[in-house]
Amino acid sequence: MTISLTSVIKKLLVLFLIFSGLYFTKDFLIPLCIGGILATLFLPFCNWLEKKKLSKGIAVFICFLGLLLLIFVLISLLGYKISELINDVAVLKQKSIETVNQIQKYIFNNLNISIDQQYKILKNEQPSYANMVQIMIGSITNFLSSFILLLVYFVFLLYYRNHIKSFLIKLTEKSQQEEMQKIIQKVTSVSQQYLLGLSKMIFLLWVMYGIGFSILGVQNAIFFAILCGLLEIVPFIGNITGTTLTVLVAAIHGANFELLGGIVIVYGIVQLIQGWILEPLILGPQVKINSLFTIIALVLGELIWGIPGIILAIPLTAMFKIVCDHIEPMKPYGFLIGEIENKKTKKYFKK
Template sequence: MTTSLSSVIKKLLVLFLVFSGLYFAQEFLIPLCIGGILATLFLPFCNWMENKKIPKSIAVLACFISLLLIIIILISLLGWKISELLDDLTLIKQKAITAGNGLQQYIFNHLNISITEQFTILKKEQPSYSNIFQTIFGSLVSILASLILVFVYFAFLLYYRNHIKNFLLKLVTPSKREEMEQVIYNATRVSQQYLLGLSKMIVLLWIMYGVGFSIIGVENAIFFGILCGLLEIVPYVGNITGTILTVLIAAANGANPTLLGGIVIIYGVVQLVQGWVLEPLILGPQVKINPLFTIIVLVIGQLLWGIPGIILAIPLTAMFKIICDHIEPMQPYGFLIGEIQIQKKEIEFVEKLKKSIKTKK
């Protein structure tokens, strides 16, 4: 009994030290993890160019330029749609002022706090403009520095990938090297599968949300479609957040209850198609983490690394599951994290769907 209790305490202590290390080393680990995951996404493209006898440095440079172009296109697309949304800012601001005046009057009538006293309280609570400017400037500098590090890690991890792989193989005994090589391959593959699948999913969600919102007459439908699609980066929570924002802004623009109900219905239909059709076809079973642990790792990611932790939680957990599946003492943890085996009827449904798509092609 004493031995088992001591073993549990040691495991909890190791777990605490791991999480403490992840928290305190976040400034180093976040750019490294993002750069590494992006590098795995471009790995097939880089290998293809090198197989065509293109020098490695040129191949890595081409991958780097491609990544920059993708980021610039996404920022330009969002900026274009946000500029259209700002056209309605005056109307939203007027409605917000009206709502604020109504709230002030309500506080005066029910709490007997005059409007002058309310302004005095708010002025005390509000930070100074200099503090706001310093916070914003510091955040922008931090984001820029992290972005530069991401690009640096991305380029060098691609360039030195074989060197790093050989180092990992040297860490194990010769008899275990074949298994280690399989772990490395599966870990990089699951990251590629997740990122490529997520990219395809986001594009399809853009189309479905954009078409749906346009049909029911939502203002700036394309923008909200793009927003809801991009928030798919955060499973479960992201789409709900995007839909709530769409409903709130539509309500601020004077949308009637029918339109607001239509937005909710479109969200439900898209989620149904996504869960039963898109995810089995695009993401596949290897990336799947059961919903319970999806929520758990998202919460832990947010607590440890904030928003980057939420974005990185799923691919890093999928890689961790691959490692657990190949190390015998850790296999129960991989089983616990993984998705429950889908039923025979669901397998038959997915297979029929794949066959019908291939037939149409």
């Protein structure tokens, strides 16, 4: 059987157009996707409130307050520890100056570039303060506008969820409407399960990192435990980043090699527990994507949407797989993305 070259070119062109559209509409789609996924997290709570004879508007408003409370608690946890860390700014500044001086001396001794020349090079490479302030203001404005949009989407997607569901069902033929209902139910379910599972795992990581760092005597151990746990939202990269920051700050504080090695060992032990116990038990049943396409999804997510793309890559790919599994022409793609089934394990569970 031969595959038509024209057919392959058409498919590649469609893919290119899809990814181009995702890239150029990221300012619109990122808040919408995050708001939608958070809405699915609060969906069971909203349904429960409505069953208690509360009106839809009041139920949605309570969910909105719950989301704000959750965000406030997370910011408070980090903010409290950041305020403690700020007390050590003088020490960190002094250590940083010493480190910079050592680097300058190394460059002078090995590359024969004087300190004055180094300053001139840095001055030419660095943007002006006006440009830095402008960039900072632009970033803050963009973040605040995206955050407000996210909250607006969260509220209205929860409020109009039945209306949107009815619209999607009306789009399909009558013979396929039952299948569409199953797709909608499974897509919302996988989003809920993923977020709940991720929340449970982050909490357990807080506990494990907190115990490990406290036993070692790491300064601001709870802060770094919370940071390492929260960065788990960014798969693969987040936990490494959190541990690297912990090691760097500990080194700047003058930690010895035993303490730095202990931090790395704690990281390794936690990763073993996470990879072999927590992920299969908590996240495994919800996100059935093989490792290859997990990495591909993360890389594409970063290229198209940056850090938000990395965060959204896994749940969106899991949703896409569910859609593929329920549409006949797309089932091969769902099979490709999914995990390899172990026939022995499958037979065991059937028994």
